[in-house]
Amino acid sequence: MSDTFILNGKETPYTPGQMILEAAKVGGIEIPTLCYLKGSTPTGACRICLVEVKGARSLMAACSTPVTPGMEVFTETALVHQARKLNVELLLSSGTHNCLTCEANGNCRLQDLAYFYKITDLRFEEKAASDIYPKEDRNPLIVRDFSRCILCGRCVQACNEVMVNRAISQGYRGKESKIVTGGDLPYHESECVFCGQCVEVCPVGALTEKKAKGLGRPWEIKKIRTTCPYCGVGCQQWLHVKDGKIVKVTAVEDAQPNMGRLCVKGRFAYDFIYSEERLKTPLIREANGEFREASWDEALDLVAEKFKEIIKKDGPDAIAGVSCARSINEDSYQMQKFFRAVIGTNNIDHCART
Numbered sequence: 001m002s003d004t005f006i007l008n009g010k011e012t013p014y015t016p017g018q019m020i021l022e023a024a025k026v027g028g029i030e031i032p033t034l035c036y037l038k039g040s041t042p043t044g045a046c047r048i049c050l051v052e053v054k055g056a057r058s059l060m061a062a063c064s065t066p067v068t069p070g071m072e073v074f075t076e077t078a079l080v081h082q083a084r085k086l087n088v089e090l091l092l093s094s095g096t097h098n099c100l101t102c103e104a105n106g107n108c109r110l111q112d113l114a115y116f117y118k119i120t121d122l123r124f125e126e127k128a129a130s131d132i133y134p135k136e137d138r139n140p141l142i143v144r145d146f147s148r149c150i151l152c153g154r155c156v157q158a159c160n161e162v163m164v165n166r167a168i169s170q171g172y173r174g175k176e177s178k179i180v181t182g183g184d185l186p187y188h189e190s191e192c193v194f195c196g197q198c199v200e201v202c203p204v205g206a207l208t209e210k211k212a213k214g215l216g217r218p219w220e221i222k223k224i225r226t227t228c229p230y231c232g233v234g235c236q237q238w239l240h241v242k243d244g245k246i247v248k249v250t251a252v253e254d255a256q257p258n259m260g261r262l263c264v265k266g267r268f269a270y271d272f273i274y275s276e277e278r279l280k281t282p283l284i285r286e287a288n289g290e291f292r293e294a295s296w297d298e299a300l301d302l303v304a305e306k307f308k309e310i311i312k313k314d315g316p317d318a319i320a321g322v323s324c325a326r327s328i329n330e331d332s333y334q335m336q337k338f339f340r341a342v343i344g345t346n347n348i349d350h351c352a353r354t
């Protein structure tokens, strides 16, 4: 017989070691979260996931409280909603949240929660965090707006536990608290490798993609799933497209092989698609050193002819091939097959080995 606990009056199974949040989800109850990041150590920072546990002296954070046998949990009581609402109000007052000017407008969990709790007036005075830490907009990829940061710590978890880049951490204390890089340097002068995972997980508008700024609101965007074109790993990504143009790229959560991660190339390096300098046809270098455009048939015929000439004169080992790491694995396999079986040489390598 499996272990059970009582969830909103209903006997519900759970796996030993499971937190209330996860067990409730399996039991069909969604508990709202802000700081919880699947797959990392719970920090219990935001207190949005509060639930009532019978016998407990205070409300408990569902993301970091393990279920115990027979535990009675209530997720929808008046007390729970009162506490969650208060915490949303406090978070709204912890910075400057003027949604109209925010890139995250329409894609912000704090905004969703404020809407859910029908918060229309701010009971507490807003703290102008921007007075302490001005917006960091000095690198070409990521904007850090500290006035919208709710210090949930998801970016830190993503950087340290998901990507294991260890570029950021919680810094300073009290009202001066801030997410910092080593030495509190701007991202581009720090250990940050610009994978953008912190942006991906930020639940509000504190970290945003600079290149996407002003190019489309979430409700105007169509998300198209694709495989990253950069290497043979095959990471799954969403292209955010407006009017046929890619606005930004995010990772597909829970999809193999990347499980919600992307590297700097997959996430940010899509500009080449629209580059004026992009090669769209083969180029053949003439005897005078100048390139001229050619058809694929002409170019491939020329290469085959040159291969035959070289093999005839110096043998197949006079030719070597280097397969491209940006190719899919099947293409790399075919490349080595072509070199060994057709050309007749073992001079075949792959640039990822460098």
Ligand code: SF4
Pocket (backbone or CB within 6 Å): 096, 097, 098, 099, 100, 102, 103, 104, 105, 106, 108, 109, 110, 111, 148, 204, 205, 206
């Ligand atoms: S972070 Fe969210 S709540 Fe704050 S201004 Fe932006 S959209 Fe509004």
Ligand code: SF4
Pocket (backbone or CB within 6 Å): 155, 158, 159, 163, 165, 166, 167, 168, 191, 192, 193, 194, 195, 196, 197, 198, 199
């Ligand atoms: S971009 Fe990547 S490396 Fe840089 S802080 Fe964010 S998660 Fe860490």
Ligand code: SF4
Pocket (backbone or CB within 6 Å): 148, 149, 150, 151, 152, 153, 154, 155, 156, 179, 198, 201, 202, 203, 204, 206, 207
């Ligand atoms: S930058 Fe975003 S993810 Fe990081 S602590 Fe602030 S609100 Fe949370």
Ligand code: FES
Pocket (backbone or CB within 6 Å): 032, 033, 034, 035, 036, 043, 044, 045, 046, 047, 048, 049, 050, 061, 062, 063, 064
């Ligand atoms: S989600 Fe549980 S404390 Fe933030």
